[in-house]
Amino acid sequence: MSKQDGLAEQFESYRAHLQAVAYRMLGSLSEADDAVQESWLRLSRSDTHHIENLGGWLTTVVSRVCLDMLRTRKSRREEEIGAQLSETLTGHEDGSDPEQEALLAESVGLALLVLLDNLNPSERVTFVLHDVFDIPFNEIAPIVGKSEAATRQIASRARRRIRGIGGKPEAALARQREIVDGFIAAARNGDFDSLVAALDPDVVLRDDRQTGASRVTRGASALAKQISGRAQASQSALVNGSVGVIAAPRGRLLYVLQFKISHGKIAEVDLISNPARIRQLDLAVLDD
Secondary structure: OOHHHHHHHHHHHHHHHHHHHHHHHHOOHHHHHHHHHHHHHHHHOOOHHHOOOHHHHHHHHHHHHHHHHHHHHHHHOOOOHHHHHHHHHHOOOOOOOHHHHHHHHHHHOHHHHHHHOOOOHHHHHHHHHHHHOOOOHHHHHHHHOOOHHHHHHHHHHHHHHHHOOOOOOHHHHHHHHHHHHHHHHHHHHOOHHHHHHHEEEEEEEEEOOOOHHHHEEEOHHHHHHHHOOOOOOEEEEEEOOEEEEEEOHHHOOOEEEEEEEEOOEEEEEEEEOOHHHHHOOOEEOOOO
């Protein structure tokens, strides 16, 4: 076996880890694969004699590649949610496997991917490396070009934006989550009876994607018929401090559902898809 073949074999043993890091940083399977491939090219061109910890070296390299990609992405464009939806539903020109990416997004957590996308590049890289992969701050600091103290502050700021602060008592949130998760499961499975049971008989849905009379749906049966068999890319999340729903096919935010729950039933639903309205919401992930 040649030296290059041996190096390639070692690299392949780290590929899954590198892809996991890159996907969480970039939120795109095709871009994550590009970042991993770039890390291999840099390894193949490097003098490896002085690399004592190959896994750590590769994680650092792929993180720096991702950071550069995130900074380029931010300076190049500010994506509107409508454009993301178009790509999600109709376009896979990047060659990625939409089914594989959907499964990967589900495993990471749709809400987490959506909220990671709201962080700036340094916040996202720092949060992923420290809070997801337990990499110490003294190793992250050189990657983001900050002091260790500043890197800790970046992580703390990112954590607040992802996890949220304050809010309702845990018992109240747990009960809300039970109701909302039951609603999602019934919608996903097409369980009409369970959907009706989760809804107040006089429930009202307000959908900002519609206009005129079709914007409002009234009554448990009417709403259950409308959503039964759907919610395949939905997950509960905190919306303005209460439990709501994020719908994010392949990790790309499509809309948010905000609920009013009364006497253990969902009494009001606001479907919010307008990017300007979504930016006004305080979104956070729910702890497992």
